Amino acid sequence: MHYAALASGSKGNCHALSDGERTLLVDAGISLRQIRQRLDAVGWAPDRVQALALTHEHSDHIGALGVILRRTHWTILATAETRRAASRAQGVEIPHDRWIELKAGEPVDWAGWRVLPFALPHDAEDPVAYRVEAHGQACAVVTDLGHPTALVADHLQDLDLLVLEANHDVDMLREGDYPPQLKARILSRVGHLSNAAMAELLARACTARLKDVVLAHLSESNNHPDLARFAAEEVLRGSAIALHVAHQRNPLALSGTPDGGNP
Numbered sequence: 234m235h236y237a238a239l240a241s242g243s244k245g246n247c248h249a250l251s252d253g254e255r256t257l258l259v260d261a262g263i264s265l266r267q268i269r270q271r272l273d274a275v276g277w278a279p280d281r282v283q284a285l286a287l288t289h290e291h292s293d294h295i296g297a298l299g300v301i302l303r304r305t306h307w308t309i310l311a312t313a314e315t316r317r318a319a320s321r322a323q324g325v326e327i328p329h330d331r332w333i334e335l336k337a338g339e340p341v342d343w344a345g346w347r348v349l350p351f352a353l354p355h356d357a358e359d360p361v362a363y364r365v366e367a368h369g370q371a372c373a374v375v376t377d378l379g380h381p382t383a384l385v386a387d388h389l390q391d392l393d394l395l396v397l398e399a400n401h402d403v404d405m406l407r408e409g410d411y412p413p414q415l416k417a418r419i420l421s422r423v424g425h426l427s428n429a430a431m432a433e434l435l436a437r438a439c440t441a442r443l444k445d446v447v448l449a450h451l452s453e454s455n456n457h458p459d460l461a462r463f464a465a466e467e468v469l470r471g472s473a474i475a476l477h478v479a480h481q482r483n484p485l486a487l488s489g490t491p492d493g494g495n496p
């Protein structure tokens with residue numbers, strides 16, 4: 234399996250998973266044009282994208298949904314609540330014949346891949362993260378959660394790749410110039426994951442199988458990549474796990490198994 238972070242942060246999120254045959258996107262918070270350009274930039278064929286899995290209806294995750302429905306034939310994976318909320322937010326309708334209904338906690342088979350959405354504590358209708366298993370490998374994309382839960386930690390066992398939110402440094406956020414209400418929202422139990430909370434969750438996800446960790450959804454105002462990296466390195470010290478940081482504007486691609494073709 235191959236993974237690419239096409240965009241990650243409050244201005245738009247898009248992750249891509251591919252086995253060389255087909256590509257699944259998780260979220261589409263940047264334009265379709267940018268999605269295609271960034272796939273091209275990392276050497277992935279844009280025409281291999283076949284489906285888009287939505288995590289929740291916030292605009293930094295679904296901003297391109299309307300254009301994608303009009304200009305592509307991609308299948309949309311989403312829970313019923315997220316489908317409804319996303320349709321309302323973007324003024325579009327996800328047609329029944331292009332929709333795979335998800336329920337948190339219930340895996341679906343997508344083209345032979347096992348796609349398991351699981352619930353997150355976040356202030357959206359029915360937010361989920363994804364654990365995807367295919368070709369003997371397992372990876373998870375986990376962003377937009379206010380605090381680590383036991384249920385989330387349970388889904389992060391025996392992964393090969395973990396993409397995990399490291400949104401803010403609590404002191405930078407507290408001392409920064411965000412309005413008090415916005416600070417309170419981000420710091421709440423249903424807001425975003427701090428570097429310290431990320432480290433706590435990462436410690437619970439560190440199994441012998443884990444090879445790569447990608448820190449994601451970093452705030453450009455309330456975090457610094459070095460701070461997020463340092464918090465994760467404290468946990469990963471002594472292990473052979475590779476640490477990466479996803480970026481808002483520059484795509485990052487990791488190649489996986491040797492048997493996977495060129496995505």
Ligand SMILES: [Zn+2]
Nearest residue numbers: 289291355377
């Ligand atoms: Zn969100």
Ligand SMILES: [Zn+2]
Nearest residue numbers: 243291293377
């Ligand atoms: Zn977000």
